[in-house]
Amino acid sequence: MTKKKKQSAPTRRGFLKQSALTAMSIALGTKVVFANYLPADMLPIALTDATDFFDLKGKHPDLIVLNDRPINAETPPHLLDDALTPNELFFVRNNGIPPKNIDTKTWTLTIEGESARQSKSYTLADLKAKFASYSYDITLECGGNGRKEFNPPAKGNQWNLGAVGCATWTGVRLKDVLQDVGIKSDAVYIGYYGKDTHLSGDAKKVVISRGVPIEKALEEESLIAWEMNGQAIPMLNGYPLRLIFGGYPASASGKWLHKIVIRNKVHDGPKMTGQAYRVPCKPVAPGAKVAEKDMCIIEAMPVKSLITFPKSGATIKLNQTLPIRGHAWAGAKQVTEMHYSIDFGSTWQPCTINAPKNRFAWQHFTANVRFPETGYYEVWARATDSDNIAQPMLLPGWNPKGYLNNACHRIAVKVV
Amino acid sequence: MKNNISLLLTSVYLVFGICLLAFCYVLFGNVVSGWFDFSSVPSKTAIQRTKTTPKSEQVVDGIHLETGLVYAEGFDIVRGTCTACHSAKLVTQNRASREGWKQMLTWMQATQGLWELGEQEPIILDYLATHYAPEAIGRRANIDMKEVEWYILNLEEE
Numbered sequence: 384m385t386k387k388k389k390q391s392a393p394t395r396r397g398f399l400k401q402s403a404l405t406a407m408s409i410a411l412g413t414k415v416v417f418a419n420y421l422p423a424d425m426l427p428i429a430l431t432d433a434t435d436f437f438d439l440k441g442k443h444p445d446l447i448v449l450n451d452r453p454i455n456a457e458t459p460p461h462l463l464d465d466a467l468t469p470n471e472l473f474f475v476r477n478n479g480i481p482p483k484n485i486d487t488k489t490w491t492l493t494i495e496g497e498s499a500r501q502s503k504s505y506t507l508a509d510l511k512a513k514f515a516s517y518s519y520d521i522t523l524e525c526g527g528n529g530r531k532e533f534n535p536p537a538k539g540n541q542w543n544l545g546a547v548g549c550a551t552w553t554g555v556r557l558k559d560v561l562q563d564v565g566i567k568s569d570a571v572y573i574g575y576y577g578k579d580t581h582l583s584g585d586a587k588k589v590v591i592s593r594g595v596p597i598e599k600a601l602e603e604e605s606l607i608a609w610e611m612n613g614q615a616i617p618m619l620n621g622y623p624l625r626l627i628f629g630g631y632p633a634s635a636s637g638k639w640l641h642k643i644v645i646r647n648k649v650h651d652g653p654k655m656t657g658q659a660y661r662v663p664c665k666p667v668a669p670g671a672k673v674a675e676k677d678m679c680i681i682e683a684m685p686v687k688s689l690i691t692f693p694k695s696g697a698t699i700k701l702n703q704t705l706p707i708r709g710h711a712w713a714g715a716k717q718v719t720e721m722h723y724s725i726d727f728g729s730t731w732q733p734c735t736i737n738a739p740k741n742r743f744a745w746q747h748f749t750a751n752v753r754f755p756e757t758g759y760y761e762v763w764a765r766a767t768d769s770d771n772i773a774q775p776m777l778l779p780g781w782n783p784k785g786y787l788n789n790a791c792h793r794i795a796v797k798v799v
Numbered sequence: 800m801k802n803n804i805s806l807l808l809t810s811v812y813l814v815f816g817i818c819l820l821a822f823c824y825v826l827f828g829n830v831v832s833g834w835f836d837f838s839s840v841p842s843k844t845a846i847q848r849t850k851t852t853p854k855s856e857q858v859v860d861g862i863h864l865e866t867g868l869v870y871a872e873g874f875d876i877v878r879g880t881c882t883a884c885h886s887a888k889l890v891t892q893n894r895a896s897r898e899g900w901k902q903m904l905t906w907m908q909a910t911q912g913l914w915e916l917g918e919q920e921p922i923i924l925d926y927l928a929t930h931y932a933p934e935a936i937g938r939r940a941n942i943d944m945k946e947v948e949w950y951i952l953n954l955e956e957e
Binding site: 448449450451452453532534535536538539540541581582583585588653693694695696697698699700703704705706761776777778790793794795797 | 884885886888889892893894895896899902903910911912933935936937938939940942944947948949950951952954955
C-alpha cells in the first residue's frame with residue numbers, strides 16, 4: 384500500500400500569485416522587491432479577472448467612472464434632471480468589493496453592541512413582516528462631492544459635481560428595530576457593518592464601518608431600506624439592504640447591511656476615526672496641517688444646488704428665453720430661496736423653488752433667463768437655507784480631505 | 800505490447816503537456832507578452848509601440864492606454880505597485896507634492912496593507928511628484944473651456 388502523505392492542497396489563488404510574481408519578475412527583469420510582504424491573498428490586478436472588480440451592471444453608460452477598483456462613478460449634472468434619480472443613474476461610491484452570490488432568504492441583520500439589551504437577528508422576511516414599512520424621498524450626497532476643486536488638492540476620488548442623487552427609499556424605521564432589540568440608556572451612537580470585502584483581499588479587514596449619533600438613528604426618516612424607487616436596490620448601491628440617513632454624508636448610510644452595533648461611545652470603526660469624513664473643528668488656512676484631535680466628524684451636509692437643464696455648453700439666439708431648472712438641498716434644513724446670476728455674481732435674480740416632498744428630499748427650481756446681448760455667459764445658481772446661509776461663489780473653507788465643497792454650480796452658455 | 804503502452808503514455812504526456820501550456824497561455828498569455836514588451840525600461844521620451852503590441856499596452860502621446868499613466872521613468876514600478884490593490888485611475892486623478900504623495904504611501908502602509916517599498920520608494924515618489932504635481936488654480940478655477948462641448952439648444956423663438 385502506498386503511504387498517504389497529508390498535504391494541504393495548494394490554493395488556486397496561491398498558485399496564481401506565485402505565477403504572477405514570476406511573470407512580473409521576468410517582465411521587469413528584476414525581482415519584485417519585498418514580494419514576500421504582499422498580503423497572502425493579494426494579486427496584481429493585471430492577473431485578476433477584471434469582471435471580479437469592475438462590474439457596472441445596472442448602471443447607465445454615461446456615468447463618469449472615477450475609479451474602477453473600487454468602483455466610484457458620478458452622474459453628469461444634465462443626467463440628474465429627473466425629479467427623482469433613476470436607479471441606473473444614481474452615483475456609486477464603493478470602498479471595497481461588493482458581496483457576491485447574495486441569497487435574500489438567508490440574509491440576516493443582527494443588532495448587538497454594548498448598549499443593546501440583547502443580540503437579535505432578523506431575516507429580510509422578518510423585517511418586512513414584523514415592522515411597518517415607510518417610503519421617503521431622501522437625497523444622498525457623498526461627503527467628498529466637489530473635492531476636485533480644492534487647492535491645494537486633497538487626496539481621494541476627485542469627485543466633481545455628480546456624487547449626489549435623490550430617490551424614494553422604502554424600508555422599516557431603524558428606530559422601530561432598535562427599540563424591538565432594546566436600547567440601554569447609555570447609548571450614544573450606532574455603527575454599521577456591511578458584507579463588502581477589502582481591496583487587499585484580506586477577509587478579516589473591515590472595509591468601512593461608520594455610523595450616526597443615536598438621536599439621528601431614532602429620527603423617523605432613518606431607514607433600513609430594501610427598495611429604491613420601487614425596485615430592488617441596485618447591487619452597487621447596497622443590495623439587498625442598506626441604511627438611509629438624510630442630510631449626512633452618504634458614507635453614514637451603510638450598504639450590504641448585515642450588522643448594527645449600538646455603542647456607548649462614538650463608534651470607532653474604519654473611516655470613523657483619524658481624518659476620514661472629518662473637517663477641522665475651527666477654520667484653517669489652505670494647505671494647513673491639522674492634528675487628528677482638531678478634526679471633527681461631519682454631521683450635516685451644507686446647502687447646495689445643481690443646474691440640471693440645460694447641459695453646460697448650450698448655444699442659443701439672442702431673441703430666445705433660456706429656461707433653466709435643477710435641484711437644491713440643505714442637509715436637515717430647507718432651501719428657502721434660490722437665485723441665478725448671469726453676470727458672474729454681480730446681480731442675482733430669483734428662481735421659483737418648490738417645497739420638499741418630505742424632510743431630506745431635494746427641491747426643484749426653475750427660472751426663465753433673458754440675455755442682454757450676444758456673447759459668452761455663465762449661469763450660476765445659488766441656494767439659501769432656512770438659516771439664511773447661502774452657497775459661496777468661491778470654494779468654502781479648505782480642509783485636508785476636501786469635503787463639503789458647496790460652491791455655486793456654473794454652466795457655460797453662448798448667445799449668438 | 801510494452802512498446803504500445805509506452806507510446807500511449809508518451810502521447811498522454813504530450814497531450815497533457817500541450818493542455819498545460821494552453822492553460823498557461825490562456826491564463827497569462829496577454830500579460831506575459833505584455834510584460835515582455837517592456838524589455839526596454841521606458842525613458843522620458845515615450846516609445847511608440849509597434850503594431851504587434853496589444854492595443855491596451857500601446858502608448859499614445861506619452862500615455863499608456865491600458866492604465867492611463869504617463870509612460871516615463873518609473874512607470875513599471877508604479878504600475879506594478881499601485882495597481883496591485885487599486886485602479887490606476889486613483890493615481891491619475893490625484894495631484895500632490897512629493898511630500899503629499901509620501902503621506903499617501905505612509906497612510907496606505909499604515910492602514911491599507913501596502914508593503915515596505917525599500918529602494919523602489921524614491922523611484923515611485925519621483926515619478927508621482929513629476930507627473931502628478933498640483934497646479935496653481937487659486938480659490939476657484941475657471942470653467943474648463945476644453946471640457947465644454949458646445950451645442951445648439953433648440954428653443955422657441957419669440
